[in-house]
Amino acid sequence: MDNPSPPRHVAIILDGNGRWAQRKGLPRLAGHRAGVRALQKVFNFIRQSGVHYLSLFGFSTENWQRPIGEVQGLMRIFANAARRKAKEILDARARFHWIGSAAGLPGILVQRLRQLEEKTKLEDDFHLVLAINYGGRDEVIRAARKMAENTPPNNSSHWTWENFSKYLDTHDIPDVDLVIRTSGEQRLSNFMLMQMAYAEIFFTPTLWPDFTGEIFQQALDFYASREQRRGALPIFGET
Numbered sequence: 001m002d003n004p005s006p007p008r009h010v011a012i013i014l015d016g017n018g019r020w021a022q023r024k025g026l027p028r029l030a031g032h033r034a035g036v037r038a039l040q041k042v043f044n045f046i047r048q049s050g051v052h053y054l055s056l057f058g059f060s061t062e063n064w065q066r067p068i069g070e071v072q073g074l075m076r077i078f079a080n081a082a083r084r085k086a087k088e089i090l091d092a093r094a095r096f097h098w099i100g101s102a103a104g105l106p107g108i109l110v111q112r113l114r115q116l117e118e119k120t121k122l123e124d125d126f127h128l129v130l131a132i133n134y135g136g137r138d139e140v141i142r143a144a145r146k147m148a149e150n151t152p153p154n155n156s157s158h159w160t161w162e163n164f165s166k167y168l169d170t171h172d173i174p175d176v177d178l179v180i181r182t183s184g185e186q187r188l189s190n191f192m193l194m195q196m197a198y199a200e201i202f203f204t205p206t207l208w209p210d211f212t213g214e215i216f217q218q219a220l221d222f223y224a225s226r227e228q229r230r231g232a233l234p235i236f237g238e239t
Contacts, residue, residue, distance in 0.1 A: 004224050006050035007177035011129075011199070013057045013191055014039075016183030016207030029073040034209035036081055045213035047092060049220060053127040053173060055099075057191045061135030064104065075106050078132060082112035086119065095123040099169035100134030101142065129173060136193030143167035170195055178223045180216070182208040200226045 014035055021031030039056070046054055059074060089096055098113040113132070146167040151158050165171060176192055176199040184205040188196065202219040204211075 006220055007200075007223050008051070009053035009055065009174050009176050010046070010051050010178045010180065010219075011055040011057070011176045011192055011196070013179070013181040013189060014208045015181060015185055015189075017209060019183065020207040020209045028070055029077070031209060032074055032077055036077065038209045038211050042211060042213050042216055043088075044092070046216055047094070047126050049216070053129060055129035055131065055173075055176065055192065057131050057134070057189070059100075059132045059134070060190060061101070061133060061138045062190065075109055079106065079109040079112055082109065082116055086116055089116065089120060089128060090123075093123050093125040094120065095127045096120045097127060097129040097173065098132060099129060099139070100132045101138060103133070105133050127173065129170075131191065134169070134191070136188075136190045139169050140194065143169075165194070168194060175199070178202065178219060180204065180219045182206050182211055 017031035017035040018028040019031070020034060021028050024030075058078065063074075064071060096116045096119075098117060102110045109132075113130075143164060144167075147159075147164055150167075170192070173195075176196045179188070179196055179199045179201045181187075181201070181203050184203065186203050188201075200223050202222045204215055204218070206212075206215055
């Protein structure tokens with residue numbers, strides 16, 4: 001079998017921060033801080049692997065149900081990371097994208113996320129997509145409302161996937177090729193549901209703070225072993 005190209009777009013569901021902390025007798029927020037450090041450790045490895053887009057599930061629309069102290073702590077972690085990591089993202093010639101809704105988020109966090117998007121908008125070597133206050137179903141509802149507002153009445157022919165996808169948060173981002181979920185859980189948790197229609201899914205029992213470049217390589221090897229059919233004949237491999 002010929003060596004396939006690496007996935008263009010990898011999405012990671014960063015799971016297990018809280019359990020990692022609890023196993024060490026630490027508060028849950030310590031696990032979330034460790035999760036930021038884990039991303040630091042593997043970011044360059046991922047960027048140099050041939051992957052062009054990396055999407056990270058940081059905070060879902062369902063995560064508001066967590067204890068208020070944990071939610072407030074997460075918001076501070078995100079706001080601080082957006083400020084402290086801006087130079088690293090710029091130095092990596094990466095473009096930053098934020099997907100999700102601003103509703104309910106602290107103003108300073110929204111401001112820093114949008115500033116980072118603006119500062120990096122001309123970069124194209126690598127794309128880092130961060131989902132904060134994001135849910136796949138919420139995204140679909142928001143997109144449908146926008147499309148309805150911009151579609152003439154009784155024009156059913158306009159309602160195609162190609163037109164609808166222009167209203168999604170990911171309108172300028174390609175579909176996901178490979179999904180990685182850490183911590184042993186085996187579900188998508190409402191993350192990028194429309195964009196994962198044909199994605200391969202790799203589950204690892206490793207908690208996110210313990211994630212390494214070696215595990216990421218295992219996911220790439222898994223992807224390489226799969227036949228990319230997308231409803232047709234294999235894109236590579238034996239026919």
